[in-house]
Amino acid sequence: MLDKHRSAITQSKTRPRRWFRAGEGRTAFFFLLPGLIGILLFLVLPIFASIALSFTDWQLLGTPHFVGFANYTRLFTADPQFWTVLRNTVFFTVEYLILNIVVSLGLATWISSLKFGQRWFRGIFFLPTFTPLIAVAIVWMLIFTSGGLFDSLMERLSLPFSGVLNSQTLAMQAVILTSIWAGVGYNTVLFNAALDMVPASYLEAARIDGATAWDRFWKIRLPLISPTLFFGTVMTAITSLQVFDQIFVMTKGGPGSATATLGYAIYQRGFQNFQMGYASAIAWVMFALIMALTALQFWFQRKWVHYDN
Amino acid sequence: MKRSSIFAAALAASSLLGIGAQAQDSTVTITWQMWGAPNDTQLWQQLADLVTRQYPDIKVELQLSGWTDYWTRLPVLAASGQVADIISMQSMRMPNFYSLLEPLDDYVKDGGVEVADFETSIMAGLSYDGRLYALPYDVGPWMVFYNRDKFAAAGLKEPAKDWTFDDFKAAAKALTKDGTYGYGTQAFDFIAGPIALGAEYFNADNQFDLTNPGFVEAFGKYVDLTAKDKLSPVFASAADASAASGRFASGNVAMYIDGPWTLLTAQANADFEIGTAPLPRGNDRSRFITAGSGWGISATSQHKDAAFKALQVLTGPKAAEILGSAGRALPARLAEQTYWYDVAAKSVSGTRDTLQYMFAHTTPFRINEKWNQFENLVMQYVPVALTGDTEPKAVLADIQNQLP
Numbered sequence: 001m002l003d004k005h006r007s008a009i010t011q012s013k014t015r016p017r018r019w020f021r022a023g024e025g026r027t028a029f030f031f032l033l034p035g036l037i038g039i040l041l042f043l044v045l046p047i048f049a050s051i052a053l054s055f056t057d058w059q060l061l062g063t064p065h066f067v068g069f070a071n072y073t074r075l076f077t078a079d080p081q082f083w084t085v086l087r088n089t090v091f092f093t094v095e096y097l098i099l100n101i102v103v104s105l106g107l108a109t110w111i112s113s114l115k116f117g118q119r120w121f122r123g124i125f126f127l128p129t130f131t132p133l134i135a136v137a138i139v140w141m142l143i144f145t146s147g148g149l150f151d152s153l154m155e156r157l158s159l160p161f162s163g164v165l166n167s168q169t170l171a172m173q174a175v176i177l178t179s180i181w182a183g184v185g186y187n188t189v190l191f192n193a194a195l196d197m198v199p200a201s202y203l204e205a206a207r208i209d210g211a212t213a214w215d216r217f218w219k220i221r222l223p224l225i226s227p228t229l230f231f232g233t234v235m236t237a238i239t240s241l242q243v244f245d246q247i248f249v250m251t252k253g254g255p256g257s258a259t260a261t262l263g264y265a266i267y268q269r270g271f272q273n274f275q276m277g278y279a280s281a282i283a284w285v286m287f288a289l290i291m292a293l294t295a296l297q298f299w300f301q302r303k304w305v306h307y308d309n
Numbered sequence: 310m311k312r313s314s315i316f317a318a319a320l321a322a323s324s325l326l327g328i329g330a331q332a333q334d335s336t337v338t339i340t341w342q343m344w345g346a347p348n349d350t351q352l353w354q355q356l357a358d359l360v361t362r363q364y365p366d367i368k369v370e371l372q373l374s375g376w377t378d379y380w381t382r383l384p385v386l387a388a389s390g391q392v393a394d395i396i397s398m399q400s401m402r403m404p405n406f407y408s409l410l411e412p413l414d415d416y417v418k419d420g421g422v423e424v425a426d427f428e429t430s431i432m433a434g435l436s437y438d439g440r441l442y443a444l445p446y447d448v449g450p451w452m453v454f455y456n457r458d459k460f461a462a463a464g465l466k467e468p469a470k471d472w473t474f475d476d477f478k479a480a481a482k483a484l485t486k487d488g489t490y491g492y493g494t495q496a497f498d499f500i501a502g503p504i505a506l507g508a509e510y511f512n513a514d515n516q517f518d519l520t521n522p523g524f525v526e527a528f529g530k531y532v533d534l535t536a537k538d539k540l541s542p543v544f545a546s547a548a549d550a551s552a553a554s555g556r557f558a559s560g561n562v563a564m565y566i567d568g569p570w571t572l573l574t575a576q577a578n579a580d581f582e583i584g585t586a587p588l589p590r591g592n593d594r595s596r597f598i599t600a601g602s603g604w605g606i607s608a609t610s611q612h613k614d615a616a617f618k619a620l621q622v623l624t625g626p627k628a629a630e631i632l633g634s635a636g637r638a639l640p641a642r643l644a645e646q647t648y649w650y651d652v653a654a655k656s657v658s659g660t661r662d663t664l665q666y667m668f669a670h671t672t673p674f675r676i677n678e679k680w681n682q683f684e685n686l687v688m689q690y691v692p693v694a695l696t697g698d699t700e701p702k703a704v705l706a707d708i709q710n711q712l713p
Contacts, residue, residue, distance in 0.1 A: 060384040060385075060388055061384055061387055061388065061405075061406070061408055061409065062408065078713075080710045080711060081711060141547065145545065146542060146543065146545065147542070163543065163696075165545045165546075165547070166543045166545055166546075166692050166695075166696055167696070168693060168698055248547075249547065250547055251545070251546050251547050252546050252547040252685075252688065252689055253546070253689055254545075254546025254547070254688070254689040254690065254692055254693075255545075255546045255689070255690075255692040255693045255696070255698075256546075256689065256690050256692075256693040256698075256699070256704075256707070257689070257690075260689075268685070271381060272681060272682065272685055273679075273681070273682045274384065274405065
């Protein structure tokens, strides 16, 4: 046995190099197999299945029938909700994205300017990121519920905002506020790390040349962290187009259709109304929307993102 | 080559084992899919044991999941062919799921089940297209729960069995004061309420017709209680179904509408006397819808006869007595309802009279396969009417639009 093994080793030494490489590749393939099977089975297959499903009328029970583009035509022409849902999703994304980037960049700059306690503040602001969003949303729902903490606070301040979750205009703002609270920490830490990487010599040179703090921020630090800023913007945009948890917990898409978004519409059509084919069609529209917006951002980055080389 | 032979051997071995198990074991294991909180386990297990006591060769294996999860799991399990032998079903979800169940009419006839022992409206509720798909274990109409102490303090008479909507509104007005509300509205009030007032949400073809004048008017009456007269707080679109019972228990609202299934919780949380009354009627005589749940046999079950034997025990008199006394369910078996009245609801006044009156005045609960969708839309859209932002008629048109 051992001899056989040894001879195999010596044999492989004398073999031509190309053959050896192919064997290595095969070994690597077997090592990769567990992960590959997982990805094929639970990622690639469902993705293709959902394309196929979007052309059927599958109701979860019973057999699906091929219906061609009927789901898509219904979505764009007949569904009274679709354009509202799309508008809500874009509205949420734009407002949330701008607020998130501004707040997290502000916090990151403030933290990096601190003489001490930087680590503590980074930790504190990062805490919500590893709290489950469902739990966060439940707490905020209790705060915003009519007669809750938020209402009594507003009453004390004599401000006319009460029962925000029952208001068609303010419910979305409550959802955005919750999302900001939960989502700002990640970008803060990200931008803070990037700010700390900006070479101190650049800033010092600028200071000696008489640049104000304002100039140093806009003309040196911001351009230097722009790749990180771009990454943060793209990732935040993608997750906010998919928003679901907060809405599921806080408003269920209501009141009326005030907070119905694409993510929630997919859940509603698929798992409440059992229209799996239709839900798959919405999912693919969402995919196309995310793709388009991400492509747009990549196109725009040429105008404002500076890479070192 | 080698791999495939190992695979073949494994396959052969497993099939041999399967045959062996069937041959040597005469006990049949029936799986039973049920919903419930973890602390309900003991109660349902008691019922499962009841089956084995009567039929030693039948063992019932309970598979419990939470209420919400149950309805997500059921279609998924069914689609992948893993559904249990006995499936639990709620009357309002029958149109979506009847295809999973075996029609029971022949079993009932051959098994000598007395249909007349069960309350009639729930037998209809667990049927679809004239065929019975499940045997019920509980039943209940939507009714009014009220705070007797507050009624007395406001100098109000206890509600009559046939009180009208105007009586109800007058009571709510008298009870609304000092920061507390006379009434706590919930989504389902806008379905059960209008029905009791004589309105219909369906047309003759069993399709939604929410904007018919009768329904718009009755729906509007319930909306006005909150939007115009401010007799109730607005419920939130994401409020859970027990929101009003919580406010009721804390003394924040004096009346709310729900089924007898909430009585146990209401009693446990309230430190005042609770009374029950039928839903208020319109100009015509009272009429009420009921809901309830039961158990059916999976259409794909391998042991349908054994499952039906088990089903007979689970919905039998002894099981009804256990569930009724524990307050878990107002039995669908008329004779055993007394256990619920005497044990579970003994400190709540008028429950027996109220419920017997209501069972004598039931109307068929008309639903179709879009029911679940309709209920969710009511939850989502009615708050807009309650805040007064949108007219009731426009809200109903919005909901109707989305029920293709």
